[in-house]
Amino acid sequence: MNGIRGKVALVTGASRGIGRRIAVALAQEGMNLVLSARSLGALEETAEIAQTAGARVTPIATDLEDRDAVISLAQRAEAEFSDGVAVLVNNAAVEHAVALRHSPLALCQCIGLNEPWYARYGETKQRSC
Numbered sequence: 299m300n301g302i303r304g305k306v307a308l309v310t311g312a313s314r315g316i317g318r319r320i321a322v323a324l325a326q327e328g329m330n331l332v333l334s335a336r337s338l339g340a341l342e343e344t345a346e347i348a349q350t351a352g353a354r355v356t357p358i359a360t361d362l363e364d365r366d367a368v369i370s371l372a373q374r375a376e377a378e379f380s381d382g383v384a385v386l387v388n389n390a391a392v393e394h395a396v397a398l399r400h401s402p403l404a405l406c407q408c409i410g411l412n413e414p415w416y417a418r419y420g421e422t423k424q425r426s427c
Contacts, residue, residue: 304329308333310320313335313336313341314405317387325351331354333345344357350362
C-alpha cells in the first residue's frame with residue numbers, strides 16, 4: 299500500500315477479531331495507530347502486537363455510545379499525532395440485536411453508533427431516520 303507509511307489510522311473495535319487483524323496489518327504496512335475499544339486489557343495486547351511491527355500505537359478505551367468519550371478520543375488522537383488521522387477503520391460492534399424489520403429507528407441508531415466521528419470538537423451531524 300503506497301503512501302500510507304508513517305500516517306495514522308484510528309481503528310475502533312481493535313481489541314480482537316477483525317479489528318485486531320486490521321490494526322496489525324496496517325502496522326505491518328508502516329502506519330501508526332490509535333486503537334479504540336471499550337476495555338483496555340485486550341486493546342493493550344493488540345497494541346503490543348502492532349508495536350512489534352514497528353508502529354507507534356496509542357490504545358484508548360472508549361465507549362462509542364458516549365458522545366463525550368468520542369470527542370475525547372478525537373482530541374487525544376489529534377494531540378498524540380499532530381498530523382491527524384488519515385484513515386478511520388470503523389469496526390466497532392453493536393452489542394444488542396435489532397429486529398430490523400420491526401424497527402427502522404433502531405437500525406438507524408445502530409448505524410449512528412458505528413459512526414464515531416459524528417463529533418469533531420462538539421460539531422454534530424443530524425441524521426434523518
